[in-house]
Amino acid sequence: MATDPGGLITRPAVRVRDLHRRFSANGGVLNGLDLDIAPGEFVALIGRSGTGKSTLLRALAGLDRDIAGHGEIEVPEAVSVVFQDSRLLPWKRILDNVVLGLREPDAAQRGRTALDEVGLAGRERSWPFQLSGGEQQRASLARSLVREPQLLLADEPFGALDALTRIRMHKLLRKLCEAHQPAVLLVTHDVDEAIALADRVIVLDAGVVRADVPVDPAGRSRTELRTFLLEELGVEKENR
Amino acid sequence: MTILETRPRVARPDVRVVRRRLGPGHRIPYAFWIGPILLLAVWSAGSATGLISPAILTAPWDVVVAFGEQWTDHDLLGNILSSLHRAALGLGFGIAAGGVLAVVSGLSRLGESLIDGPIQIKRSVPTLALIPLFIAWFGIGQEMKIVTIALISLVPIYIHTHNGLRGIDGRYAELAETIGIGRGEFVRHIVLPGALPGFLLGMRFAVTSSLLGLVVVEQYNATAGIGHMITLAEQYGQTDVIVVGLVIYGVFGYCADSAVRLVGRKVLAWRRTLED
Numbered sequence: 001m002a003t004d005p006g007g008l009i010t011r012p013a014v015r016v017r018d019l020h021r022r023f024s025a026n027g028g029v030l031n032g033l034d035l036d037i038a039p040g041e042f043v044a045l046i047g048r049s050g051t052g053k054s055t056l057l058r059a060l061a062g063l064d065r066d067i068a069g070h071g072e073i074e075v076p077e078a079v080s081v082v083f084q085d086s087r088l089l090p091w092k093r094i095l096d097n098v099v100l101g102l103r104e105p106d107a108a109q110r111g112r113t114a115l116d117e118v119g120l121a122g123r124e125r126s127w128p129f130q131l132s133g134g135e136q137q138r139a140s141l142a143r144s145l146v147r148e149p150q151l152l153l154a155d156e157p158f159g160a161l162d163a164l165t166r167i168r169m170h171k172l173l174r175k176l177c178e179a180h181q182p183a184v185l186l187v188t189h190d191v192d193e194a195i196a197l198a199d200r201v202i203v204l205d206a207g208v209v210r211a212d213v214p215v216d217p218a219g220r221s222r223t224e225l226r227t228f229l230l231e232e233l234g235v236e237k238e239n240r
Numbered sequence: 241m242t243i244l245e246t247r248p249r250v251a252r253p254d255v256r257v258v259r260r261r262l263g264p265g266h267r268i269p270y271a272f273w274i275g276p277i278l279l280l281a282v283w284s285a286g287s288a289t290g291l292i293s294p295a296i297l298t299a300p301w302d303v304v305v306a307f308g309e310q311w312t313d314h315d316l317l318g319n320i321l322s323s324l325h326r327a328a329l330g331l332g333f334g335i336a337a338g339g340v341l342a343v344v345s346g347l348s349r350l351g352e353s354l355i356d357g358p359i360q361i362k363r364s365v366p367t368l369a370l371i372p373l374f375i376a377w378f379g380i381g382q383e384m385k386i387v388t389i390a391l392i393s394l395v396p397i398y399i400h401t402h403n404g405l406r407g408i409d410g411r412y413a414e415l416a417e418t419i420g421i422g423r424g425e426f427v428r429h430i431v432l433p434g435a436l437p438g439f440l441l442g443m444r445f446a447v448t449s450s451l452l453g454l455v456v457v458e459q460y461n462a463t464a465g466i467g468h469m470i471t472l473a474e475q476y477g478q479t480d481v482i483v484v485g486l487v488i489y490g491v492f493g494y495c496a497d498s499a500v501r502l503v504g505r506k507v508l509a510w511r512r513t514l515e516d
Contacts (some may be wrong), residue, residue: 061418081418087411091433091510100429101421127510147419 012036012074013151013183014060019071021055021064021207029055030069031207039150040181044188044198048233052207053187057081057155060185076150076183080143082157086136088128088143095124098143107146114142117179118172134165138172145180152182156189170196191229195222203232272498298480303487306480310469320488322464323454326382327492330389331450337390338397338446339439345398346405347431359398367392368456375460385457392453396445404438405431437511440504447496451489 014037022028029052037043047053058064059073061081088097099111115121118138120131128136137157144152157173158166174197177184188194194201195215203211211232215225268274280300286292287299294302310316341359344351371388378384408431416426458467466485473481 063414063417079418081415083411083415085411087415089412089415089430089433091436092429101416101419101425129510129512143419 011039013039013041013076014185015072015074016056016060017072019056019059019069019073021052021059021067021069021071023067028069028207030059030071033071033204033208035202035209037151037183037185039183042177042184042186042197042199044186044194044201045204046188046191046194046201046229046233047204047210049189051204053204054155056204057153057185057187060151061153078147078149079151079153080145080147080149080182082137082140082144082152082154084156084159086128086133086140088136088139090128092128093124094120094126094128094131094139097128097139098146100143102146110146111142114146115139117145117176118142132165134161134169137161137169141173141176145176148180149182152177152184154184154186156187158193159189166193173197191226191233194229195225201225201229203229205232276494295479298483302480303483306478307484307487310481310484314469315464316469316484319465319469323458323466323488324492326385326458326465327389327450327454330386330453331393331446333386333390334393334446334450335397335443338394338442339401341394342398342401342405342435342439343427343431346402346435347427356402359395362391363395363399367395367453371456371460380461384460385454385462388457389450389453393446393450396449397439397442400438400442400445401435402438404441405435407438408434437504437508440500440508443500444497447500448493451493451496455489 014035016033016035019030019033019035020028021030029050033052033056035056045053045056055064055067059067059069060075061079062075063081088094089100092100095108095111095115098114099107102110104110112121112124115124118141120135120138120142123131123135123139128139131139137160141157154173158169161169170193184198186194186197198215200212200214202209211229213220213225213228215222220228283292283297284300287294287297287301292299298306307316310319341355345355345359346352367388370391371384374384374387378387412430412434413426416430421429454465455467458465459471462468462471466488470482470485473479473485
């Protein structure tokens with residue numbers, strides 16, 4: 001793992017040590033994975049299909065109680081998940097979806113503010129089916145934000161959106177993360193998306209971290225980084 | 241070619257039919273009444289031309305006359321209210337019991353193992369065949385009648401609510417876990433609304449079954465009610481009064497079903513279906 005020359009100044013938001021998960025007896029999906037995410041840090045997780053990206057995310061979200069494994073996981077109190085599908089309840093209006101389960105008396109007001117932030121002001125009373133795919137995904141972002149998460153887990157949240165909507169969503173997510181400063185773990189299969197959004201990109205392979213590189217404007221150029229990551233993913237040169 | 245180009249262009253209005261091409265088509269105004277009115281027209285025509293003899297089926301206008309007589313001389317309103325009261329009580333108990341049993345059996349394995357089997361067994365035993373047993377248990381009074389109606393309407397409510405509940409997308413349960421809501425809220429916000437379409441379908445069956453139960457139980461020692469009126473008319477050979485009773489049962493069923501459908505359209509506004 002990355003060493004911290006100045007010593008451990010802040011406790012990481014996420015700390016994973018020697019994490020193992022397996023679905024069947026013959027092979028592990030996660031094989032002794034270590035991971036740290038600093039508070040407010042945006043980490044993108046890439047890897048080929050079946051390398052354990054989603055398994056890791058589900059382990060951090062506490063959604064994998066039915067899977068065998070062991071290891072150490074430390075996550076903050078407030079964790080929120082954005083799924084690939086917006087997962088809005090079709091029988092609740094948008095605002096009710098956003099504030100679902102909030103008990104604070106000012107929940108409705110906070111929900112409106114969150115909807116305003118994602119550009120959905122005025123759609124509070126709409127039914128989910130009346131929204132486009134991108135709008136539904138923005139509503140689900142609002143549902144996460146309103147809970148003020150210290151850790152935001154996003155499992156290919158833009159995977160089902162068209163290219164133009166995706167670009168808009170990238171900007172929105174970046175803006176929201178700068179405003180709210182949660183630690184973010186974004187699972188994606190898109191190298192460009194990872195570079196565009198994250199502070200750090202992690203390549204997962206066979207259930208362990210294969211590469212862990214910062215997206216640093218002063219360091220490697222984006223093109224170099226892209227080439228490096230694609231190599232790490234095992235994409236042959238002629239296919240790039 | 242150039243000659244064609246010089247002709248004045250006519251702007252054609254962009255008229256499009258906003259309708260699903262493969263859907264059932266536009267809503268017809270008063271669609272609900274077209275079928276029944278057609279039926280009434282056939283009946284009237286048959287009676288007027290003598291194709292349907294009064295001994296087989298009384299003419300509609302004679303039924304109206306009989307209705308007036310029953311209303312003024314034989315307390316028809318009292319009979320109607322008495323029947324409605326009976327059906328509503330039985331249906332109410334049936335809905336409550338069916339709904340609760342469906343939720344308990346749908347949400348817990350223990351509940352399912354205790355409840356589902358007996359209800360499936362009960363389902364294959366016609367409730368009407370249980371009436372002799374109920375008479376032995378509850379006598380021939382009001383209790384027996386209400387228990388029968390409740391049991392007969394419980395089954396469709398249970399079956400359809402349970403089915404709707406089990407059909408709720410598991411991903412919503414996962415969402416509920418990630419936003420950390422408790423079991424009570426999970427039931428209130430996800431399970432019950434998700435099972436509502438099934439429940440309403442069950443309601444449509446339950447309403448008609450409760451009327452079926454009503455017709456049968458009112459043949460037993462009723463002192464008031466539509467069934468009582470029909471039993472008396474049968475003894476005196478008054479076909480017109482029998483038809484009055486049957487029409488009233490029909491109207492009950494029709495109104496109740498319309499009410500359920502209307503409620504359904506209101507509370508299921510979140511669904512986009514072929515009906516819209």
